[in-house]
Amino acid sequence: MSKASAVELASTPRAGRATRLSFGAAVNAAQRQAMELDENVFVFGIGADGKAGIFGSTAGLKERFSARRVFDTPISEQSLTALAAGAANAGLRPVLVHQRFDFLLYSADQIANWIGPWRYISGGHATMPLTIRAIVGKGWGQGPQHSKSLHSWFAHLPGMQVVMPGSPADAKGLLLSSIFSNDPTLFIEGRSLYAMEEEVPDEPYFIRLGRALVRRPGKDVTLVAIGSLVPGGLEAAEQLAAERIEVEVVDLRTLVPLDLETVLASVGRTGRLVVADPGWRDFGAAAEVIASVCERVGPALKAAPQRVTWPHRYAPTSAPLEAGYYPTSADIVRACKSAVAGI
Amino acid sequence: MSKASAVELASTPRAGRATRLSFGAAVNAAQRQAMELDENVFVFGIGADGKAGIFGSTAGLKERFSARRVFDTPISEQSLTALAAGAANAGLRPVLVHQRFDFLLYSADQIANWIGPWRYISGGHATMPLTIRAIVGKGWGQGPQHSKSLHSWFAHLPGMQVVMPGSPADAKGLLLSSIFSNDPTLFIEGRSLYAMEEEVPDEPYFIRLGRALVRRPGKDVTLVAIGSLVPGGLEAAEQLAAERIEVEVVDLRTLVPLDLETVLASVGRTGRLVVADPGWRDFGAAAEVIASVCERVGPALKAAPQRVTWPHRYAPTSAPLEAGYYPTSADIVRACKSAVAGI
Amino acid sequence: MGQTQAADALALYRMMRLIRRTEEILIAEYHPANEMRCPMHFCVGQEAAPAALSLQLRPDDVIMSHYRSHGYYLAKGAPLDAMIAEFYGKATGSNGGLAGSMELAHHGFHFYSGAIVGGPLGLAVGSAFAQRYRRGGSGISVAVFGDGAMDEGVSYEALNLAALHRLPILFLCENNRYAAHTPAPARAASHDLIARAAAFGVAVRRMPDKNPLELAAAMNVIVADIREGRGPFLLEVETYRFCGHVGPESDDHLDYRPVAEVDAAKASDPLAAMLRLARAAGVADAALEEVDASCDEQVWSAIRAAKAAPFPRFQDLRGIEAANGYAPVVRELIDAAPTRFLGGQAETRLRPY
Amino acid sequence: MGQTQAADALALYRMMRLIRRTEEILIAEYHPANEMRCPMHFCVGQEAAPAALSLQLRPDDVIMSHYRSHGYYLAKGAPLDAMIAEFYGKATGSNGGLAGSMELAHHGFHFYSGAIVGGPLGLAVGSAFAQRYRRGGSGISVAVFGDGAMDEGVSYEALNLAALHRLPILFLCENNRYAAHTPAPARAASHDLIARAAAFGVAVRRMPDKNPLELAAAMNVIVADIREGRGPFLLEVETYRFCGHVGPESDDHLDYRPVAEVDAAKASDPLAAMLRLARAAGVADAALEEVDASCDEQVWSAIRAAKAAPFPRFQDLRGIEAANGYAPVVRELIDAAPTRFLGGQAETRLRPY
Ligand SMILES: Cc1ncc(C[n+]2csc(CCOP(=O)(O)OP(=O)(O)O)c2C)c(N)n1
Ligand SMILES: Cc1ncc(C[n+]2csc(CCOP(=O)(O)OP(=O)(O)O)c2C)c(N)n1
Numbered sequence A, B: 001m002s003k004a005s006a007v008e009l010a011s012t013p014r015a016g017r018a019t020r021l022s023f024g025a026a027v028n029a030a031q032r033q034a035m036e037l038d039e040n041v042f043v044f045g046i047g048a049d050g051k052a053g054i055f056g057s058t059a060g061l062k063e064r065f066s067a068r069r070v071f072d073t074p075i076s077e078q079s080l081t082a083l084a085a086g087a088a089n090a091g092l093r094p095v096l097v098h099q100r101f102d103f104l105l106y107s108a109d110q111i112a113n114w115i116g117p118w119r120y121i122s123g124g125h126a127t128m129p130l131t132i133r134a135i136v137g138k139g140w141g142q143g144p145q146h147s148k149s150l151h152s153w154f155a156h157l158p159g160m161q162v163v164m165p166g167s168p169a170d171a172k173g174l175l176l177s178s179i180f181s182n183d184p185t186l187f188i189e190g191r192s193l194y195a196m197e198e199e200v201p202d203e204p205y206f207i208r209l210g211r212a213l214v215r216r217p218g219k220d221v222t223l224v225a226i227g228s229l230v231p232g233g234l235e236a237a238e239q240l241a242a243e244r245i246e247v248e249v250v251d252l253r254t255l256v257p258l259d260l261e262t263v264l265a266s267v268g269r270t271g272r273l274v275v276a277d278p279g280w281r282d283f284g285a286a287a288e289v290i291a292s293v294c295e296r297v298g299p300a301l302k303a304a305p306q307r308v309t310w311p312h313r314y315a316p317t318s319a320p321l322e323a324g325y326y327p328t329s330a331d332i333v334r335a336c337k338s339a340v341a342g343i
Numbered sequence C, D: 001m002g003q004t005q006a007a008d009a010l011a012l013y014r015m016m017r018l019i020r021r022t023e024e025i026l027i028a029e030y031h032p033a034n035e036m037r038c039p040m041h042f043c044v045g046q047e048a049a050p051a052a053l054s055l056q057l058r059p060d061d062v063i064m065s066h067y068r069s070h071g072y073y074l075a076k077g078a079p080l081d082a083m084i085a086e087f088y089g090k091a092t093g094s095n096g097g098l099a100g101s102m103e104l105a106h107h108g109f110h111f112y113s114g115a116i117v118g119g120p121l122g123l124a125v126g127s128a129f130a131q132r133y134r135r136g137g138s139g140i141s142v143a144v145f146g147d148g149a150m151d152e153g154v155s156y157e158a159l160n161l162a163a164l165h166r167l168p169i170l171f172l173c174e175n176n177r178y179a180a181h182t183p184a185p186a187r188a189a190s191h192d193l194i195a196r197a198a199a200f201g202v203a204v205r206r207m208p209d210k211n212p213l214e215l216a217a218a219m220n221v222i223v224a225d226i227r228e229g230r231g232p233f234l235l236e237v238e239t240y241r242f243c244g245h246v247g248p249e250s251d252d253h254l255d256y257r258p259v260a261e262v263d264a265a266k267a268s269d270p271l272a273a274m275l276r277l278a279r280a281a282g283v284a285d286a287a288l289e290e291v292d293a294s295c296d297e298q299v300w301s302a303i304r305a306a307k308a309a310p311f312p313r314f315q316d317l318r319g320i321e322a323a324n325g326y327a328p329v330v331r332e333l334i335d336a337a338p339t340r341f342l343g344g345q346a347e348t349r350l351r352p353y
């Protein structure tokens, strides 16, 4: 596998002012600006209009845009999703918020049987420009019913886009793009990212869906990091740099569209692949990344690819068990080292 | 990769009489015998007690066991699934039948949020011995809402077993094992297999879940075939034999438990892997098989692994489009050839 | 009044007859031709409700229907040719051949349907929400479904949401007493469907379909109320399916409904009743005969056109599947300042981890 | 009657007081200790319904509860120690520390709960189905849920199934007027919850919880009917949550409910009412004081035991996760004729393809 091509970091300069924002505040800002840009955008979900504003992510929107465009709901995930679908077909751009990913499972029928196929089934005539935001719980005993992240389920559905930001600035740019995309999008937010802060451009901006980001160059091993494991991946890369192992960190940003080109280019340089995926191991998203790469480069890999994922079990509630449950940067360090060693 | 170890075909002799049965009749026989063996077994679902008997798979059961144990239902997939769960927790062994896989999506919440975690969440005290049968439509314009097979979704859930028989005899033995397994099982039946006939032992017998079957030995390439693609896989192997390419056909039988041992042993002999999976390509079951193998053998593969799956789109209704949609043995032949060529 | 009555009667008869003949001819053609390769749910016997509805609808109204949809497609004014071409899987079908009968739609005419029971109610809540959100218009949404859909939990969520938001929506429930082959008593202890809807604050009414004129008159009042913002309404129409549940074949050999019941229903055929009513309303025989002839000709002509039309091409699917791009408002922003659409970003060191 | 009345009053007071003190002490302990690391939904103010239920239940009855479950766990007679150990995430917890508060269960006592709104109704239909299927027994199932669960479609499916099969099930709806921070008017146009259930053929009643003795007496009749096979019943209890929705903190600073409403509810505290009723029924002060002291001691003793208990070990999870094997009936068959349990089969050439 050739190492010829130099690393190309996408580095479009940012114009204008920026403000240090938390992930939650960036999500909030994206919705606010989307609603300012387009009267068709509205935001709804359990607690969306409350003072707490779904971990702050919708706080103040109702005051700014009135109850017509920002509203609370009954606990009716199925019909709320159908409402979004019917409204999107009519040209609105609904944003439906779920405090926990687990709750949206009630609406799996609406997503898989109606929303995913909608445009295709119509022969390409109808559209379905809706966004479903789902927050994944983590820690403090969220347990089996508040910590699921079944992103691979929805990535498996033709017609659905699945977005998983790993930083505040990406959250804003990707959410704006999701809302204004003409296709249905599941936008997944790690609750554990909510406090993370970063400089976020003030103006509305759009990160094209389907463009992975090389967050750190490196020649020894490609680490594809997804969503809430992006920070841990960068931390691992930093640690490994001290040991002279150079990890190239590719933040996937979107599962669908999948930017295989960027991943393949990186693996072409490093010859080694580790995937860090904040979800269950078996039949999960990491498997797709590995399978897609292996299909194309096959025996040219220098080492067996590896997955760093949640163990294949439900999150236990007991604090020490939970602490041992979620993978950390140390697990990523270990995987990268073994990939490098396993030449 | 060593080719030393000889092929070991599992070949336990069958005792007793056998009868030529269709796949549908074998499914029917399994339920009948399960109900004879255990008073706790009952069968329900839309149309389960009707004359047509869900493509014949439940015909005659009500007459034999009465309406107490075999009954029709309202169109209420969510609560029917919950009924099965509550009854299973109480020690019954429900068999819930869905005429089409698509319909069970209404019950994704019940499966992912309750049934999957049930035993684990209880600290191992409670059990959930239920079976959900789901038939996957194919052909004659079943279209986007009658032909889904989201087996990978449920294989991704810890605590769920996923069974996909590829022949009548396997259907009977695997369904009996599913019903008497103490864990919840999703049992997926390809509608296209229903007319297939085979000698099926008369007595009740049990095929242990998690044992793949080498249906045909071969030294050149391992074909992991799943469910309704097993017959096409065997046909492809036969065709390729005429061209001196020896395909080892591993019928996976169950996605969960996944018999990686048998797959790895075969790939260890052949050095090449093709996976034939009757479902969508991206983020599907085939990716897991490839990723699991590559993780373990990595660069030792002689060629890039390949997937033969449904294209990543909904089944179109128009006959010529549909005809071009489903992969055939010719597609498997092509994949195996290119694996062998791609040394 | 007499004139309107006659005009309405003629229009009703025309629509009922068109639906009936469409179904009958398709049933007769299905097997011999063997070119309609998709499951089809015919509505022979159930023509009164779609016909009565057709008199109330405007172009900006929306229908979300279950799969027994042919009558409602026609009631919405969508072209027969595109429907039949869709059944033949042709490129000229209203969905380009992708949907067949079970997911028949015509986007231009705001008509949609699908096979999953219960789906239409929630979707119609969404389109009604959009109609209200936009203000100004007086469009309404109609959810069409069978009694079986009242088994699904999602239907109650939809009724509740519609009442909560006082949406302009008509829930039109065709109660033909069976869900596929399952009779009502195997599905519920209590069969008062409108009581269920009323408990959510939805206005309700139950009517037989034996007098299509009365049905249409009732719908007229109901739809006017909905347009004026008086909130959702559920109308349960008591009807009966003469044909089999699915496919052109009868399924009465499966013994799921009493022969006497079927015979009695056929003996009080709403189409025959409509013919009598039209005559009584003063519609001339010649006009009625013209309808009969023209319906047959329309159907046959659509079948001929469908047969002659080309199939869609496999390679066209890719275009449909490709991502559909972004809203105009964003595309303008991008053009104005391309750097705002970031393909990537400068390397970011994230803290805190 | 007087004696039974006094005994019932004492039992009710004991259970209400135990639930109240459990919650209050846990709330006080939560942050200082920082050892209960799981979200907890307390039921301060809502003790009357579980206490009234506790008088009706037998060991073979089943409870499927929502997450605001502590009172019902105790009402089912399950051990306090195992519950509090579960909150502390200890191996001695009723779920071995895996579930915490939100999915609290005690399999031995047939008590289960979970965080997903709407779940308990369908599960209770299943356990009631099993109770009826088995014949002989007179066990019943109780589904416990809040008014918020009446927003979920699945609840109506469950009510319908229960009525259809005439199952021995009590649907116990605690209407505290809020779903988390969402008031009823933001969730429905019509708030007559029992009318919704009645429309499915379920017997219904609505009662306040201000007189726990009356509530218990009513439940006694209802439960006896259910045991005798008269079919399902939905009892809506009007109640009020004094504490915050989740966690030990008050959430009244979020202004989702009027201060006056909260104050009024607290002023008519059912526990205080119960104390008065017990005295009026002739329960001696000494007995009441003994209850007070013993409740506190039970809770503190459970907390001490929980703190002292070991955590579960990570390596034990594997055992729980491993496949759970097969039914005894099959294991016997396998032992009798091992060849019947085929690990594989002879090579099979399948035809037709
Ligand atoms: C969710 C779901 N479950 C099951 C089916 C299978 N099915 C197709 S039609 C039908 C009966 C529906 O009856 P009803 O709603 O009364 O409409 P009708 O056919 O009588 O017009 C059923 C159960 C389905 N299409 N969708
Ligand atoms: C399916 C689902 N959606 C949303 C939530 C979030 N949630 C937790 S509690 C709650 C309110 C439930 O209110 P209610 O049923 O009235 O019970 P209460 O808390 O008042 O006792 C909500 C919306 C959830 N747990 N499950």
Ligand SMILES: [Mg+2]
Pocket (backbone or CB within 6 Å): C146, C147, C148, C174, C175, C176, C177, C178, C179, C180
């Ligand atoms: Mg019907």
Ligand SMILES: [Mg+2]
Pocket (backbone or CB within 6 Å): D146, D147, D148, D174, D175, D176, D177, D178, D179, D180
């Ligand atoms: Mg409440």
